[in-house]
Amino acid sequence: MPAPEIKFYNSLTKSLEPFEPIAPPSVAMYNCGPTVYDYAHIGNFKSFLFADVLRRFLELAGYDVRQVMNLTDVGHMTDDAVADGGGQDKMAAAGERLAEAKKSGKLPQGVDLDPNDPYAIARFYGDAFIEDAKQLGIKVASEPDHLPRATDHVDNMQVIIKTLIEKGHAYVASDGAVYFSVQSFPSYGRLSGNTLDELRGGAGGRVSESNQAVKRHPADFLLWKPDESHLMKWDSPWGTGYPGWHIECSAMAKAVLKQDIIDIHTGGEDNIFPHHECEIAQSCGATGEDSFARFWMHGRHLMVEGQKMSKSKGNFYTVRQVIEGGFTGRAVDPAVLRLELIKAHYRSNMNFTAKGIEDSASAVKKVRVFAKEVAYDPAQASWHGVEHEALTEFIAALSDDLNTAKALGVMFAYLNEPAEDVVVSHAMLAAFDQVFAVINSAEAASAGGEADMVQNKIDAMNRARQDKDWATSDAVRAELEAEGYEVKQTKAGIVATKKLA
RNA sequence: GGCCGUGUGCCCGAGUGGACUAAGGGAGCGGAUUGCAAAUCCGCGAUUCGUCGGUUCGAAUCCGACCACGGCCUCCA
Numbered sequence: 266m267p268a269p270e271i272k273f274y275n276s277l278t279k280s281l282e283p284f285e286p287i288a289p290p291s292v293a294m295y296n297c298g299p300t301v302y303d304y305a306h307i308g309n310f311k312s313f314l315f316a317d318v319l320r321r322f323l324e325l326a327g328y329d330v331r332q333v334m335n336l337t338d339v340g341h342m343t344d345d346a347v348a349d350g351g352g353q354d355k356m357a358a359a360g361e362r363l364a365e366a367k368k369s370g371k372l373p374q375g376v377d378l379d380p381n382d383p384y385a386i387a388r389f390y391g392d393a394f395i396e397d398a399k400q401l402g403i404k405v406a407s408e409p410d411h412l413p414r415a416t417d418h419v420d421n422m423q424v425i426i427k428t429l430i431e432k433g434h435a436y437v438a439s440d441g442a443v444y445f446s447v448q449s450f451p452s453y454g455r456l457s458g459n460t461l462d463e464l465r466g467g468a469g470g471r472v473s474e475s476n477q478a479v480k481r482h483p484a485d486f487l488l489w490k491p492d493e494s495h496l497m498k499w500d501s502p503w504g505t506g507y508p509g510w511h512i513e514c515s516a517m518a519k520a521v522l523k524q525d526i527i528d529i530h531t532g533g534e535d536n537i538f539p540h541h542e543c544e545i546a547q548s549c550g551a552t553g554e555d556s557f558a559r560f561w562m563h564g565r566h567l568m569v570e571g572q573k574m575s576k577s578k579g580n581f582y583t584v585r586q587v588i589e590g591g592f593t594g595r596a597v598d599p600a601v602l603r604l605e606l607i608k609a610h611y612r613s614n615m616n617f618t619a620k621g622i623e624d625s626a627s628a629v630k631k632v633r634v635f636a637k638e639v640a641y642d643p644a645q646a647s648w649h650g651v652e653h654e655a656l657t658e659f660i661a662a663l664s665d666d667l668n669t670a671k672a673l674g675v676m677f678a679y680l681n682e683p684a685e686d687v688v689v690s691h692a693m694l695a696a697f698d699q700v701f702a703v704i705n706s707a708e709a710a711s712a713g714g715e716a717d718m719v720q721n722k723i724d725a726m727n728r729a730r731q732d733k734d735w736a737t738s739d740a741v742r743a744e745l746e747a748e749g750y751e752v753k754q755t756k757a758g759i760v761a762t763k764k765l766a
Numbered sequence: 767g768g769c770c771g772u773g774u775g776c777c778c779g780a781g782u783g784g785a786c787u788a789a790g791g792g793a794g795c796g797g798a799u800u801g802c803a804a805a806u807c808c809g810c811g812a813u814u815c816g817u818c819g820g821u822u823c824g825a826a827u828c829c830g831a832c833c834a835c836g837g838c839c840u841c842c843a
Binding site for chain 1: 772779791801803838
């Protein structure tokens with residue numbers, strides 16, 4: 266397929282740049298993934314879905330994408346007032362929550378885990394994340410080799426730390442901890458637009474005096490912390506302890522993608538500083554290269570009903586809560602949630618609303634109705650080799666810094682045209698769904714008891730209708746609708762389908 | 767305070783100097799259809815793009831000021 270010029274907004278240069286991989290058609294992409302000491306929420310998934318859409322689009326454009334998304338299973342600290350190793354380990358906090366849940370019988374069915382075992386906790390939430398991600402159609406969730414866990418790469422982190430010390434980019438301070446020296450890396454601050462002077466000013470009051478005292482510069486950040494008492498600890502040349510929270514991504518990107526410079530690195534906007542700034546310093550400091558990722562792409566944060574998401578406001582939703590109806594009061598098809606989280610441009614502050622969910626449900630339905638009309642079979646269809654003006658426009662829209670909203674418009678405009686050659690329609694749907702992934706092959710089967718309930722009500726309606734007892738028929742129909750079903754009369758009889766949202 | 771960014775119909779959201787008589791979706795309204803509905807199909811809807819100026823033959827699109835809103839600045843996707 267003749268790929269148009271692809272342009273992405275690069276956070277590093279704050280400008281739109283033509284995208285050229287280092288070794289086409291291969292693209293090496295690293296996405297900052299979830300921390301696995303709690304369920305990931307819809308804001309997290311906005312970021313992960315952004316990465317998934319990016320990967321899917323690049324594949325549509327003919328690239329061979331190697332995508333890596335890490336699972337952070339080392340517990341970081343809860344207390345930001347002492348950023349370099351204070352407060353409570355988040356994994357330990359998760360253990361306490363789980364122990365509480367276990368005691369009160371609130372653990373999910375069939376789950377029995379030891380709240381004192383951090384690895385079991387990480388496994389539990391890691392599995393939950395993968396399950397959620399698969400439901401939302403995130404491709405990498407089905408590629409276990411591309412979901413590295415930080416605890417499996419502690420040795421790789423130590424290799425980098427050792428190199429950084431040798432090259433003068435890191436030092437062991439008087440408290441025994443290893444810090445990265447930001448002054449040894451002149452371009453520190455380039456990504457975030459910070460300068461060392463500003464960071465020095467901003468450090469006052471937020472970082473504990475005792476920690477600051479041992480560092481050469483207030484912005485120096487932790488690479489290794491010797492701490493025998495820590496919940497998760499590993500032996501190292503600098504004492505038994507744990508790694509700093511930026512080093513894992515530098516280590517895993519290099520280890521799994523097997524190259525020093527990668528093509529794309531993504532994350533949420535909050536990752537820009539300090540996380541990604543520190544990653545660049547570590548990776549480039551160790552490799553000697555002048556870049557770590559050629560493109561840095563960051564998604565904006567998600568708002569919920571016009572407000573910033575936060576636990577204190579109580580507007581903090583996990584994927585499973587939304588799907589099970591905890592947000593709208595009615596079960597939501599995962600494809601609807603997916604579309605809702607990708608329909609706006611990734612660099613806009615999208616507002617997550619109940620109204621938006623309803624809109625997306627109608628949109629998903631529209632696509633599925635069209636697919637059904639042309640007897641689309643995802644297992645048979647392929648976009649490869651198809652040529653159509655709408656496909657060209659579709660790719661052009663996404664080539665423009667991943668403009669999903671415009672691409673969605675192109676898709677619906679095509680769907681409004683009368684379907685010409687069915688083979689072409691199938692190929693077009695395959696192309697659209699390669700990116701949006703909302704069609705799904707199988708319709709979700711209702712649970713056993715529910716299917717019986719539905720059939721009973723349909724039978725009751727039919728009996729009433731035979732007697733022209735419209736009042737009874739309407740009453741039963743209202744019951745079905747109250748259960749979240751859409752009831753329609755067709756030539757073949759009454760059909761009840763579960764609403765998408 | 768520093769640095770980013772946003773403001774388009776009832777809602778979401780494209781459009782970044784002339785095919786804009788402003789895409790597409792949702793909601794609404796009118797019609798077809800229906801026992802009534804639902805679903806589906808057809809049709810309608812911004813003389814206007816936060817405000818005020820400026821540049822230009824021409825601006826939602828460029829520039830300036832102002833207003834409003836959001837984000838980041840060592841917990842956070």
